[in-house]
Amino acid sequence: MSLLYEMNQKALALGVPISVHLDVTYRCNERCIHCYLDHDDHGEMTTPEIEDLLAQLADAGVFFLTLSGGEVFMRRDFFTILSHARRHLFNVKVKTNAAMIREPEAKQLRDLGVEQIQISVYSHRAEVHDAVTKLPGSHRRTIEAIRFLKSQGLKVVIANVLMGVNVDDHLGVMALARELQVPYTLDPTITPKMDGDTSLLDLRIAGEQLGQIFRQRELVGNVEEFCAPPTAPDESVMDGYPCSAGHTACYISPYGDVFPCVQFPLPCGNIRQQKFIDIWRTSAQFNEVRSIRARDLPVCSTCAHVGTCTRCPGLAYIEGNMRGPSSADCEKSFQRTGIPSANMLRGTTARPGPLVQIQPAPIS
Amino acid sequence: MILGGLITEKYISRSSAIAARLVGGEMMIMSAVDSTFFTLNEVATVIWQAADGQTSLKEIVHTRICSDFDVDLAQAQQDADQFVSELANHGILNVSPIPITGADSR
Amino acid sequence: MSASPSYAPLTTQESICIVIGGTRIAVRTTNLEFVRMLADRYIGFMASAENSDADLDVDIFDNSVSADPDEDLQVLRDGQEWVMRRGDFFARWNPATCRGHVRQAANPYAIDSVLRIIHSLVLARRGGFLLHAASAIRNGRAFLFMGVSGAGKTTISRFAPADANLLTDEISYVLAEQGSYLGCGTPFAGELARVGENLSAPMSTAFLLEKGPENRIEPISKALAIRALMRNILFFAHDSALVKRVFDSACKFANEVPVRRLIFAPDQRVWNIIG
Numbered sequence: 001m002s003l004l005y006e007m008n009q010k011a012l013a014l015g016v017p018i019s020v021h022l023d024v025t026y027r028c029n030e031r032c033i034h035c036y037l038d039h040d041d042h043g044e045m046t047t048p049e050i051e052d053l054l055a056q057l058a059d060a061g062v063f064f065l066t067l068s069g070g071e072v073f074m075r076r077d078f079f080t081i082l083s084h085a086r087r088h089l090f091n092v093k094v095k096t097n098a099a100m101i102r103e104p105e106a107k108q109l110r111d112l113g114v115e116q117i118q119i120s121v122y123s124h125r126a127e128v129h130d131a132v133t134k135l136p137g138s139h140r141r142t143i144e145a146i147r148f149l150k151s152q153g154l155k156v157v158i159a160n161v162l163m164g165v166n167v168d169d170h171l172g173v174m175a176l177a178r179e180l181q182v183p184y185t186l187d188p189t190i191t192p193k194m195d196g197d198t199s200l201l202d203l204r205i206a207g208e209q210l211g212q213i214f215r216q217r218e219l220v221g222n223v224e225e226f227c228a229p230p231t232a233p234d235e236s237v238m239d240g241y242p243c244s245a246g247h248t249a250c251y252i253s254p255y256g257d258v259f260p261c262v263q264f265p266l267p268c269g270n271i272r273q274q275k276f277i278d279i280w281r282t283s284a285q286f287n288e289v290r291s292i293r294a295r296d297l298p299v300c301s302t303c304a305h306v307g308t309c310t311r312c313p314g315l316a317y318i319e320g321n322m323r324g325p326s327s328a329d330c331e332k333s334f335q336r337t338g339i340p341s342a343n344m345l346r347g348t349t350a351r352p353g354p355l356v357q358i359q360p361a362p363i364s
Numbered sequence: 365m366i367l368g369g370l371i372t373e374k375y376i377s378r379s380s381a382i383a384a385r386l387v388g389g390e391m392m393i394m395s396a397v398d399s400t401f402f403t404l405n406e407v408a409t410v411i412w413q414a415a416d417g418q419t420s421l422k423e424i425v426h427t428r429i430c431s432d433f434d435v436d437l438a439q440a441q442q443d444a445d446q447f448v449s450e451l452a453n454h455g456i457l458n459v460s461p462i463p464i465t466g467a468d469s470r
Numbered sequence: 471m472s473a474s475p476s477y478a479p480l481t482t483q484e485s486i487c488i489v490i491g492g493t494r495i496a497v498r499t500t501n502l503e504f505v506r507m508l509a510d511r512y513i514g515f516m517a518s519a520e521n522s523d524a525d526l527d528v529d530i531f532d533n534s535v536s537a538d539p540d541e542d543l544q545v546l547r548d549g550q551e552w553v554m555r556r557g558d559f560f561a562r563w564n565p566a567t568c569r570g571h572v573r574q575a576a577n578p579y580a581i582d583s584v585l586r587i588i589h590s591l592v593l594a595r596r597g598g599f600l601l602h603a604a605s606a607i608r609n610g611r612a613f614l615f616m617g618v619s620g621a622g623k624t625t626i627s628r629f630a631p632a633d634a635n636l637l638t639d640e641i642s643y644v645l646a647e648q649g650s651y652l653g654c655g656t657p658f659a660g661e662l663a664r665v666g667e668n669l670s671a672p673m674s675t676a677f678l679l680e681k682g683p684e685n686r687i688e689p690i691s692k693a694l695a696i697r698a699l700m701r702n703i704l705f706f707a708h709d710s711a712l713v714k715r716v717f718d719s720a721c722k723f724a725n726e727v728p729v730r731r732l733i734f735a736p737d738q739r740v741w742n743i744i745g
Contacts, residue, residue, distance in 0.1 A: 003401050007392050014388050014520045061521060063385040063392055091383030091394050113381050113396035155399075273648065277523075282492050282647070388520045408474040433477035443475035 011248045016061040017280055019249035021262055024050065024081060026070040026254055030097055030133040032120075034163055034203050036191045037070065044254035047077045049272070051084050053252070056276040058088040068095035070254070079108055086112050093118065095159075098145035099138050106148040116155040119146060122163075124172030132166060146180055156180075162188040162213070163203045174218065186219060189328060191263050192318050204328075211335040229337045233307035238295040242313045246289035250280065260289050264314025266322065289313070292323060299325050303342030305333040376424075376448055376457050377417030377464040397455055407433060408447060415457060417464030421448060488585065489517040491645045491654035491670065493592055495585065496522035501530040504576055511578050512657045514668045524568035524588065530576045545587060545707040552707070554587055556580070563588055565595070586641065586658060587706050594712060597646030597719045600704040603676075604660075605642040605653045607635040607667075608745030611674035612653025614642055615732065616702045621679040622734065624660055629738040634745065638666040641704065644673070646719065651727055674745070676723075677732035685740040688731040695729035696720050 011018040025044050026037045045053065057065070065085055072078050072094060085092050093116045094109070101109075109117065119142060122132040129139035149156050158177045162170055170186060177184035188205055192198045205213075213219060220226040241247055245260035246268075252258050256271040258279050268286045269279030280286065292313070295301050300311060303325075310333070315326035325343035334340050378384075381396040391404040391412055404412055407429065414424045421444055429440045451457040458464060484505040485498040494517050499505060509516065541557030554561040559574035561584050570588065574580035590600045603616040604623040615626050627639035637643075637653055640660025645652040651673040655666040678690065678698045690698070699720040705713070734740040 003403055007387065007403060010388055010390075014518065016387055016521060018385070018387065018392075058385070061385060061387050063383065063387070086380075089382065089384040113383075115383065115394070115396065115399065405474045405476055406479075407477055411475075429475075429477070432480055434480050435475075435477040440475065440477070447475055 008244075008248060011061070012244075014061075015247075015281070017057075017248060017250055018062060019064040019066070019244065020057055020062045021066040021068065021249070021251045022050075022053075022057075023069050023252070023254050023262065024067055024072055024078065025075050027074040028069065028071040028097075029074060029099060030071065030135045030138060032133050033165070034132070034161060034190050034200055036193045036200060038194065039070065042255060045256055045272075047080060049256070050081050053256075053271055053276065054081075054085055054088055054090070056271070058090070060277045060280060063091055064093070065090035066093045066095065071100070072096050073100040073105070079112075082109075082112050082114070086114075091115050095119075097133065097138065097142055098149070099135065099141040101145035101148060103148050106145070106152045106154065109149065110152040110154050114154065116157060117149055118157045118159050121158045121160055121173055121176065122166045123169040124176040125169060128166055128169055132163075143176075143180075146182060150180065150182065156182045158182050158184045160184065160186045161190075162186055162205055163190065164205050165203070167205045167209055167213075170213070171218075186213070188213070188332075189263075189312075189315075191315070194265050196318070201328075207331055207335050210332065214336045227336050227338075229339050230304050230306075230308045230333075233294075237307040238293065238301065240294050240307075241290075242292070242294070242311055245313065246286050250286075252276075258283075260286065261314045263312060264289075264317055264322075266314075266317055289322070297323050297325075299343050299346065300341075304339055305337075305341055309333045309341070373461060374421040374445075374448070375417055375419075375460045375463050376411075376415040376421055376452075377460075378412065378415050379456055379458055382456055393456055395454055395456060400454055402451070402454070402456065411444060411447065412457075417458070417460075421445070486512075487517045487522055488512045488515050488657070489668075490515055490585075490589055490656050491593070491598075491643045491652075493524070493589065494522040495524045495526060495588065497526045497528055497581065499528040499530065501528075501576070504528065504530050507576075507578060508581065512665075514665060515655075515657045524570070524592075526570045526572055526584070526588075528572045528574065528581065531573055543583065543706065547707065547709055552587070552591065554584060554706075556583065559584065563591070565591055582658065586704065589643070590704055590706060591712075593643070593645065594715050594719070597722060598644050598651070599716055599719055599723075601642040601644055601699070602640070602702040602704065603642040604639045605637040606630050607637060607653070607669055607671040608633065610671055611745065612637065612671040613674055613744055614644070614653060614676040615679050616676060616698060617679035618702070622681050622736070623679065625736050626679065626734065626740065629741060631738065631741050634741070635667045635669055637669065644723070645670070646722070649726070651723060673727045676727055676729045677744075678729065680731055680733045682733035682735065684733065684735055685743055686733045687743060688733065690729060690731050692724055692729075695724040698729065699723060 026039055027041055028039050073096060092114050094114055095118045098119045123129040126139035130136055146156055160170060160173045174184050188210055190200055190204045192200055214227060215223050217223055245264055250258055250260055251262045258268045259265050266285050268283040294306055300306055309329055311329045312326050313322050315328055316322055316324050319326060330341035330343045334344060383394045383396060385392050389406055391409045393402045410428050411424055414428050425440045425444050430437055448457060448459060452459045483498055483500050484502060485496050486505050486508050487494050487496045497508060544555040546553050550564055550566055552563045558577060559572060559580035561570060561572040563570035572584050586600060593599055601616060602618060603614045604627045605612055605614045615623055617623055624639050627636055630636050637655040638658060641656055641658040643654040643656045645654055652670045653673050654670040655668045657665045659665055703716055
């Protein structure tokens with residue numbers, strides 16, 4: 001097993017939060033149609049607050065720090081925050097739309113030794129991308145920034161959120177990424193708004209389209225393997241945790257709220273009231289999340305996909321029950337393999353089986 | 365390093381082009397240059413933490429390794445030299461014949 | 471890392487981590503016998519020494535030197551640090567770095583005292599305190615039984631029914647957390663000489679014990695409640711800043727948690743009115 005995997009296992013055994021995702025602001029220069037955030041500033045952490053938080057995170061054993069938002073460059077002190085983070089020797093990844101990055105910013109990012117920059121690109125066509133971000137010219141500026149960053153030797157990754165409005169362009173984005181010599185990831189997940197408003201879910205691509213995406217060799221590699229029906233789960237699967245949220249990773253909002261994950265908005269504490277390590281270790285909410293294994297999920301533990309589903313406990317929580325199903329992941333597992341999930345078979349969400357073509361009897 | 369029969373001193377300091385964290389008594393280090401990932405065991409971590417650019421490797425081995433671990437000076441010195449070389453090849457550690465001052469000593 | 475040297479440690483410095491109320495204190499020493507003794511004494515309150523909240527280095531000195539545990543305990547502030555002195559030990563503790571050093575005879579009473587003092591200082595910072603009280607958990611809630619020596623703490627502990635978890639019969643641990651209070655088990659045993667259970671539960675009621683002819687719960691004024699708390703809170707130092715902080719904690723506690731007088735006859739029926 002790789003060294004990194006071993007360190008993760010060690011962190012899990014010791015209860016060390018080696019990964020933290022910190023959103024430094026919810027303000028943004030863009031207004032993406034699928035964004036789940038409230039962009040008004042309700043009192044984001046000040047520079048000294050963030051600096052103190054970074055020191056606490058380093059003491060707690062955090063190694064991987066992802067800085068994101070909103071748009072990180074909306075903060076005038078972002079490079080101050082970044083250099084502080086690097087002084088604490090975090091491995092820093094930045095998520096940004098890069099529309100505000102020019103050569104000087106790219107150079108500074110390189111000098112600070114940022115590990116990776118992740119940038120969202122919604123289409124190879126400017127008009128489609130700008131229609132998502134609602135910022136005219138954002139596509140041009142973002143692509144230009146990618147070139148600046150690459151020329152400085154920085155690692156860049158393009159992330160493409162797949163929605164109904166841009167699903168036809170994903171191969172175009174892939175080609176663009178290849179041309180820019182940048183790795184490309186694709187994600188059809190739409191997160192509901194943090195306040196619970198689920199209207200964003202209408203932006204999701206249709207199930208059948210998802211099925212087609214899953215059968216594209218350029219995206220998934222070995223299609224037969226990727227789309228194979230699940231094999232029977234064994235005991236070790238039932239002992240498993242759904243993901244690292246609350247175990248070796250967590251999320252901190254610009255207001256100091258600590259959640260297991262950005263997609264799991266269960267408030268576990270606020271660093272303006274308690275020390276991070278106290279929240280991490282003693283929060284009742286964290287301890288509840290940590291207690292949940294596959295066997296503790298009433299519906300999902302009975303599902304054929306229990307060992308292979310991408311079930312996000314955060315999306316399940318948003319849906320109403322952190323021990324319940326995540327219907328977005330039920331859909332993914334179904335579209336991928338053709339096998340409906342236990343949740344889908346339960347009745348109210350039952351879907352009709354595939355239509356069977358009746359062949360006429362041969363004429364004797 | 366041996367020059368004309370004299371064993372010269374070696375001073376080591378930690379590079380700043382890294383990400384590093386102590387977890388469970390062992391160091392996790394990732395090069396910011398090429399993302400190579402290292403883990404240092406207890407002995408290696410002692411050497412790493414003592415690499416302030418001001419203390420010679422010989423002194424580190426003598427006062428921090430041989431004092432606390434069951435190993436003779438010659439073996440420890442040899443192992444330390446090899447270990448330091450490997451980290452230096454990856455740009456994680458700076459090695460110099462004279463004390464190192466400046467930003468890279470932190 | 472292929473070239474990482476690997477050797478056996480010479481002076482095996484053992485560490486043992488004792489966790490009470492969620493605070494992990496790693497005790498490090500080269501005296502193996504002492505470690506074994508600690509492991510026995512604090513069974514049930516052990517945790518991994520990785521990422522401890524505080525570190526104590528302990529040097530054991532020769533027992534033949536006069537080591538009088540009955541000599542008065544002296545706890546004084548020395549700049550940033552606290553200094554603790556008694557016939558059988560000398561200790562320094564830095565609350566900012568959470569590091570300390572103890573020189574003591576090879577008996578468990580010294581380390582017991584040091585741990586109690588450190589926990590009491592740690593608790594004070596967060597609005598909690600150690601109390602001369604027995605405590606127990608029943609139906610998921612914690613109950614405190616305050617009183618000085620002879621008030622009946624051990625008696626009431628002895629009568630605790632099977633469905634109650636005894637946290638301690640002597641020194642109770644009251645942790646303040648976001649405006650509410652938890653009662654936590656401790657390994658500090660009194661006459662019952664029984665190590666409490668390593669559990670915690672939200673505080674239901676604090677009782678002021680009084681022996682009487684019948685079992686009865688009576689209300690008491692807030693002023694009396696605070697006075698009773700202050701009388702029973704463990705104080706180690708007459709440091710005015712610390713005393714003020716503890717007084718504030720006692721007032722906040724009395725505002726949040728019902729404090730009542732519990733008059734009881736020395737038999738198990740008193741437990742019928744508790745929990």
